[in-house]
Amino acid sequence: MPPTGPPADPAAAKHERTATRPTSKDVAKLAGVSQSTVSLVHAGKWPGRVSERTVRAVNEASAALGYRPNQAARHLRLGTTRTVLLVVPALTNPFFGAVHTGASEAAALRDFAVVVFPSPVEAGTERAPFASPFAAAHTALDAVLASSMAYESLAELLATTSPNPDLPLVMLDSEPGAGPPTVNADVAAGMHDLTTHLLGLGHRRFGRLVPDIDTWTFTARENAYRAALHGMPGTRTTTARTAFTVHDAARAAHALLDAAHPPTALVCDDDVLAAGAYKAVRARGLRIPEDISVTGFDDLLIATVIEPELTTVRLPAHRLGAAGMSALLDLLDGRRPQDTSLPGELVIRRSTAPPPPTG
Amino acid sequence: MPPTGPPADPAAAKHERTATRPTSKDVAKLAGVSQSTVSLVHAGKWPGRVSERTVRAVNEASAALGYRPNQAARHLRLGTTRTVLLVVPALTNPFFGAVHTGASEAAALRDFAVVVFPSPVEAGTERAPFASPFAAAHTALDAVLASSMAYESLAELLATTSPNPDLPLVMLDSEPGAGPPTVNADVAAGMHDLTTHLLGLGHRRFGRLVPDIDTWTFTARENAYRAALHGMPGTRTTTARTAFTVHDAARAAHALLDAAHPPTALVCDDDVLAAGAYKAVRARGLRIPEDISVTGFDDLLIATVIEPELTTVRLPAHRLGAAGMSALLDLLDGRRPQDTSLPGELVIRRSTAPPPPTG
């Protein structure tokens, strides 16, 4: 007969230890005061209500016992958990890593914790969506910060996932006015500056590499690109949609380059796509930027790893996370945050130059 | 006189809404049963104890009210929060993004959530350590999974941070036998294979680019490298330590290349460092791999972005996170997990070739 349960001993030992953890009652007893007094002291609400002598006694007793308040009990009592859920497409993309870091820091300043989970609407991963609902189902949440997704997808996700589908919500890098308050990078201005830069260099025939992801940020990039070209007659653009990987982007760039009058500049909607464009250009024996200019978007690490280093638009991922978290915490406090737009920055490096003398 | 507090109205409205959330008592009343029955049904512990008719009534009532259990209350009652803290050096490094994803998935399968925070011992960030203790201070934790750090640093961190400094702990990518159970990638085997590959190609003069980070993983890489060379007489190695950035690595590589008899292969302890080496090699007008071979470690995205694509050792970051989480959850269940080592894999690409004919 096989054993049916886990060995009883260690588990029992652990439970014992947990049960043994000191509570505020223990502290009160040791300090010779009531539980209320202990609570007041720990919350810093004692001045004018508890004598300094008593405060000292409580602090000493707490230290002696190694007392740490039980958060679950606080949460229950307070009706709040000081935890927010961050929903991002994929944490393996360093852009979202930076968003998370910014958000966590801003949360920490106001005594909040962040739990993250990758959303299943994610693009560009090799893995099937996993059972993300679980990740949140057992977490007590106060609010949700979501990045780079359609409001509808998120709403759907939360409906099946969250203990409370109408949690306070702020969206990052998403369409403003669609519902919840948004905090965005000003991708339009960045794309405007980038396109103007290329136009100023003399480029008129453009190739566009855009990802096959239908989110606000890429639509906004496209629109800003179109708008920037609008005032300039004699320009031509061919567009290739591609999966969000280096190799697919390279293939798409090849298609663009196969044209009878190929573009003199490749405007890629992301640095990863630009890296793919580099490969295609190089495979054809062309030089960047002498024969063809290439631009990216985001300014991730790879922008300075590839050579020549990439002209791109720097997006303030870290500040986006921080500002988004602040807005969310404001919302939690009953203030209604404004839709916000954080400036990006055109970073001109070596991948752009005037087009070659003739076509 | 300036306003002193937040506007009262919206906050009040929100509290009202929160207070209004249905509890198991509400469900019980609507279903015409007791709270205990509701609890039993939701926990799936009803078979043999509650009639099917009653179960149906409870489920209908729950659905009608949109009932979701209050997690804080469950946590208090159960003495467990089903939440584990993941400590990583930096989430902006995609390696740790993958670790997190793996860990979250494994946690989700067992109904656990993950809260992450970047540890302040992190290397290679431009930011000062932030008040990370806060990130965890208000979170109720059951266990800790920590990656890529010295046990002592972690212990110190937890002592000031965690509600319970002796939480069950598993360490990833860390020295085995130093205390807690570990789950590692077999970096030694990977480095052995890599070095053997280079030796087989005919290389004898090596340059080493190692980061100025004193963690187990880099020590292990160095030791494995030394061991692999040990049996092969007539080899020579010069080593340069560098900060963990592309540009610092490039500078360090230049120093190596300045030698009278420069290395014919640069063995870099990380892909990011290899990217720096590429820059130095190229700046000198040398070709990879014809004039000099370069290798990396990790197999991050940048390994296939740089050209030629990088020969490196693939580390199973995702599986590392998943296996680490499983081990931790086993530990929580009272089983004592074994120290584990996950195989890496030598990935031979275009950056390695035989050394040039003569020196």
Next chain:
DNA sequence: CTGAAAGCGCTTACAG
């Protein structure tokens, strides 16, 4: 300045 008491929303013996 301090304490006794209620109650947050669950789950689980226990009694019937």
Next chain:
DNA sequence: CTGAAAGCGCTTACAG
């Protein structure tokens, strides 16, 4: 098969 009760560990009026 079902319900009444206790209690997890806090915080906060309330009374003194």
